[in-house]
């Protein structure tokens with residue numbers, strides 16, 4: 001019993017100390033999506049879907065929930081944001097070549113069709129997207145690809 005107590009106290013101390021470690025936040029003043037939305041022309045509905053379900057990990061600004069302040073959740077969320085943006089960041093859309101833009105939209109369709117995006121860990125807390133919403137996103141992305149496909 002004594003050992004268990006010591007281990008628990010040890011873990012609490014570690015957890016407490018971990019709170020001092022704050023990963024860098026992804027929080028620009030403005031969520032820059034203008035170039036992306038200008039070129040891919042989402043409808044108002046699709047814009048709202050992207051904003052509510054995707055831009056937290058795929059733009060230069062995350063809307064952090066309160067629990068994102070608490071380690072180790074903060075580290076875990078920070079990692080998803082970093083990795084998500086590494087693969088696909090709509091705020092950097094202008095720096096992508098046409099080929100890359102087309103490829104990212106192709107990936108986007110695949111990720112949605114396979115049910116991989118938004119990440120499960122995100123939908124646990126933010127809610128799932130409905131099959132109709134998924135269809136709307138896929139239809140928009142397929143249409144948007146037309147602008148970049150190599151002729």
Ligand code: HEC
Nearest residue numbers: 053054057080083084087088104107108111117118119122
């Ligand atoms: C909680 C963070 C998070 C959310 C929310 C999220 N993603 Fe992702 N996304 C990631 C991570 C992490 C990766 C990279 C690892 C992977 O592919 O699973 C990724 C990868 C991708 C890729 C692949 C890019 C490539 O080149 O391989 C696309 C496209 C994508 N996400 C689109 C979306 C869309 C569309 C939504 C909203 C419907 C969305 N994501 C929501 C974190 C997120």
